[in-house]
Amino acid sequence: MNDNILNKKDYKDIVVVLDAMGGDHSPKIAVQGACKASLKNEFKIILVGDETKIATYLKKYKHDENKIQIVHAADEIKMGDHPKDVLRNPNTSIGIAAKIVGDNKGDALISAGNTGAVILATTKNIDRIIGVRRTALATIYPTHNSQKRDDIFSLILDVGANVHNSTHEVIHFAFMGNAYVKAIKGIESPTIGLLNIGSEEYKGGEVLSRTYKILKSIPNINFFGNVEGNDLMKGLVDVVVTEGITGNIAIKTIEGMAGSMKEVGKLAFKHNMLWKMGMVMLATGIKKLQDITDFETYGGAPVFGFEKTVIKCHGRSTEKSIDNALVLAAKSVHEDMSGIISRSIAHFEHRSGLEEMGRETNY
Amino acid sequence: MNDNILNKKDYKDIVVVLDAMGGDHSPKIAVQGACKASLKNEFKIILVGDETKIATYLKKYKHDENKIQIVHAADEIKMGDHPKDVLRNPNTSIGIAAKIVGDNKGDALISAGNTGAVILATTKNIDRIIGVRRTALATIYPTHNSQKRDDIFSLILDVGANVHNSTHEVIHFAFMGNAYVKAIKGIESPTIGLLNIGSEEYKGGEVLSRTYKILKSIPNINFFGNVEGNDLMKGLVDVVVTEGITGNIAIKTIEGMAGSMKEVGKLAFKHNMLWKMGMVMLATGIKKLQDITDFETYGGAPVFGFEKTVIKCHGRSTEKSIDNALVLAAKSVHEDMSGIISRSIAHFEHRSGLEEMGRETNY
Incomplete structure (x- = not known):
């Protein structure tokens, strides 16, 4: 294709x-x-x-x-x-x-x-x-940008439109995320990760291990492999695809932690004079921290x-x-993001239909 | 019982x-x-x-x-x-x-x-x-202690022994966490929350919504209701029970974010003189932040x-x-933590067996 x-x-x-x-x-x-x-x-x-x-x-x-x-x-x-x-x-x-x-x-x-x-x-x-088959809700979240991209944000989907998704649905999410990052960031071959309980291919039960196997075999998907909760903030990948509920839990946990950091900052300000002076001196740093955490102000996230x-x-x-x-x-x-998504999914479903009929194929 | x-x-x-x-x-x-x-x-x-x-x-x-x-x-x-x-x-x-x-x-x-x-x-x-039926791996994690307990830690289980658990299994986890907090912290009626995609009773698909309903009806469980990812750090409950993979993703996401905070601290130290002075003045605050985040040093977590x-x-x-x-x-x-767990589960399974046979019962 x-x-x-x-x-x-x-x-x-x-x-x-x-x-x-x-x-x-x-x-x-x-x-x-x-x-x-x-x-x-x-x-x-x-x-x-x-x-x-x-x-x-x-x-x-x-x-x-x-x-x-x-x-x-x-x-x-x-x-x-x-x-x-x-x-x-x-x-x-x-x-x-x-x-x-x-x-x-x-x-x-x-x-x-x-x-x-x-x-x-x-x-x-x-x-x-x-x-x-399923709509996906995406979120953009800040990372430590370990891939050294032009911006620090990664995309994660689905984050709550569905509770559990099938292998086909999670693969569709990969095509959606892929098309988005290509179109918006101009990255030729975005890296895609699968949110899972461990890094090994066989982890995470039937849906996730099957998804891993298929994603690995699709040539126009640059599949990184599994990513775990503690990898999210690193920014190992441009797109994180999830089974559904796990994406929601992860992104809300990140939001909750980001909120905690701001609380600590506010508390510090109410504290004594030394604290206040320290805070002023650290202002640049705190600003930087807020830029990273205050992702509510970043544009918006697509409904795919x-x-x-x-x-x-x-x-x-x-x-x-x-x-x-x-x-x-x-x-x-x-x-033409929607066009790319549409063609990728049509192509994948066609190939996968051929495969189910026992014909030799590759994605 | x-x-x-x-x-x-x-x-x-x-x-x-x-x-x-x-x-x-x-x-x-x-x-x-x-x-x-x-x-x-x-x-x-x-x-x-x-x-x-x-x-x-x-x-x-x-x-x-x-x-x-x-x-x-x-x-x-x-x-x-x-x-x-x-x-x-x-x-x-x-x-x-x-x-x-x-x-x-x-x-x-x-x-x-x-x-x-x-x-x-x-x-x-x-x-x-x-x-x-299933072993559960628990983790203790730090919170903002919104319940004003003697310590700031909550217990979360399962965090990775299993990928998906049934309603009965998640309810067993509630009994395990309940017994642990009673035995170790001496809290008479620990609060239990269910990690979910939303706060409403019907959320999260079949397993979670059924678990919600039953947990609510068990008299010796002090059920708080659903907790979302962004509630975890608040410490709304003493025990968080999870469907399996969601607990693993949440706790690893918290670990990853805690790691990020420490990175920011370290970076600050390498920075200029003002930064360093600011850091020294903020030392107490940073220490406090590390106490909250550095939960690796806290005892250990039970395998239930x-x-x-x-x-x-x-x-x-x-x-x-x-x-x-x-x-x-x-x-x-x-x-006698294991004894309490054993008796709670035996009692629950007995009642639930009676109920399945159509006899009137209460948990």
């Missing part, structure tokens, strides 16, 4: 649809992020949400008005709402935003809103890639499995993270 | 068997730890390993000679050896130590050696508790499921951790 047959799209023809009502400080942050992005990029942005509120904020911040359009949505799904409300109510911002993308009037969807609602709205409106790019941003997203997410989404469209 | 019918054993009648050859600095550290423990405790210690080497070290350190005995073992299993060697060779220190305990000439087994070999030697020589207490210490154990592990082991014998 040739990954190089890309359906590249010009940036000026790309439309990113942003659910402006999602997130803790909506629609202000969404509008600010869109304004910032409009000034230095060619792609267009559709803001979906309360027209009056959005227009008010648009007037406040400098932007390129040829690149931003508003589509009105009367309602919104709040963080505490039941995700299913998005299916019952046709007027929610995330529902309308997903529909615009599903109707091919937009190329990518971004939301910092209720995760369940984002997934449901996407599932309802945007076609799933043929052959993909759909024909169109879908980026879920953190509820606590800032102007900068929305701006980053918009650029991320446009780049993934430009680089 | 009445947990209070304890078969308490006098400390002076308790014999703890220590594999003196296990661990990175054996037998020196083992002998030092045993010497220290002999001076301030009533229980006896059997050191198993190279008689000449052990005797040489014994002469060096102050100890109570009435409390320490040597049993010779010609061979040892090294960290890199295949665990199965312990089954092939009758002369290994861990094999002989486990046999002494299995033959009722000792009450508890401790080793800082090869984990696989410790489990195999135990399985071969020491009876499994009736009704227990056997009629006798088995404690696995870290390979990098120090004199202090061996001393702590000896006291821990003796205390668990004194408090």
Whole structure:
């Protein structure tokens, strides 16, 4: 298979649809992020949400008005709402935003809103890639960058869309992660690791040991092997694929530990004078530590499995993270990420079907 | 069931068997730890390993000679050896130590050696508790102690003896952890949490949601509910039970993050003068941080499921951790930990058998 047959799209023809009502400080942050992005990029942005509120904020911040359009949505799904409300109510911002993308009037969807609602709205409106059985939720997390990449982040998926996945599903996740890192970071052959209980090939029970064996045999996957919990922060690989629940536990454990570090920093500040002086002197170091740990502000993470790019941003997203997410989404469209995923999976399933029929094949 | 019918054993009648050859600095550290423990405790210690080497070290350190005995073992299993060697060779220190305990000439087994070999030697020589289907490996890890206990440590099991466990097995783990915390910390009703993907009762697939339901209904289990990865460090509960692989991933992720913190500390020291001054001023804080993270030195963690207490210490154990592990082991014998586990599980399996037969019951 040739990954190089890309359906590249010009940036000026790309439309990113942003659910402006999602997130803790909506629609202000969404509008600010869109304004910032409009000034230095060619792609267009559709803001979906309360027209009056959005227009008010648009007037406040400098932007390129040829690149931003508003589509009105009367309602919104709040963080505490039941995700299913998005299916019952046709007027929610995330529902309308997903529909615009599903109707091919937009190329990518971004939301910092209720995760369940984002997934449901996407599932309802945007076609799933043929052959993909399960959606995967990804997260980007900071590492010690032992591969010396341009940035310190690795991608991990699935982190909670499913509890347990089959071997085929975990392999699909590898194709998804592979395509993402290629498209976004421009790394020709991203390294892929399998989150497991030990480094040996036979570890982790039937699903994981079978996944190991197949991943090793796929030529256009640069398979590193198993990675363990204590390897995650090292950044041994660009993409970590997981059986499901293990990814969720790992990433939330990292979040919890990162929170602990910040607590220690705060406590130190309340302490005595020497401590305070020490802290000031260490300020650069602490800043560095926070850059590493404060990954909530990093763009957003893709929801994989759909024909169109879908980026879920953190509820606590800032102007900068929305701006980053918009650029991320446009780049993934430009680089035809979904097309690469679709072709890789079709190719794999075809080969694996031949193999099941007893024909000689290679992946 | 009445947990209070304890078969308490006098400390002076308790014999703890220590594999003196296990661990990175054996037998020196083992002998030092045993010497220290002999001076301030009533229980006896059997050191198993190279008689000449052990005797040489014994002469060096102050100890109570009435409390320490040597049993010779010609061979040892090294960290890199295949665990199965312990089954092939009758002369290994861990094999002989486990046999002494299995033959009722000792009450508890401790080793800082090869984990696989410790489990195999135990399985071969020491009876499994009736009704227990799976051995569980536990780890003690540091928390922010949100329950304000006397120490900051929580227990998590299983952390890697098995990949996936059934509902019954996870419930057995709850009884094991419950008995341990009661015996060792003297907490009357330890809190138990279930490591899961979300806090809601229905989360985590069939095994976990069924486990939740049953744990909630057992009166002598103080069930907190689900805990997520980011809750682990908070110390919301005394005992975390896991489906298997999730526990391994979580605890290794914590280890990896703790390692990261130390790296940042070391880097800081190599930096400029201001940094160094800052570090000195923050020394108390850093010490505190290391106390929290450097949990390798904390005693050891139990291997559950056997009629006798088995404690696995870290390979990098120090004199202090061996001393702590000896006291821990003796205390668990004194408090009849294995008896409590055995009776809880027998009671649970009996009730659950009645229930399956359609009779009305309660746990």
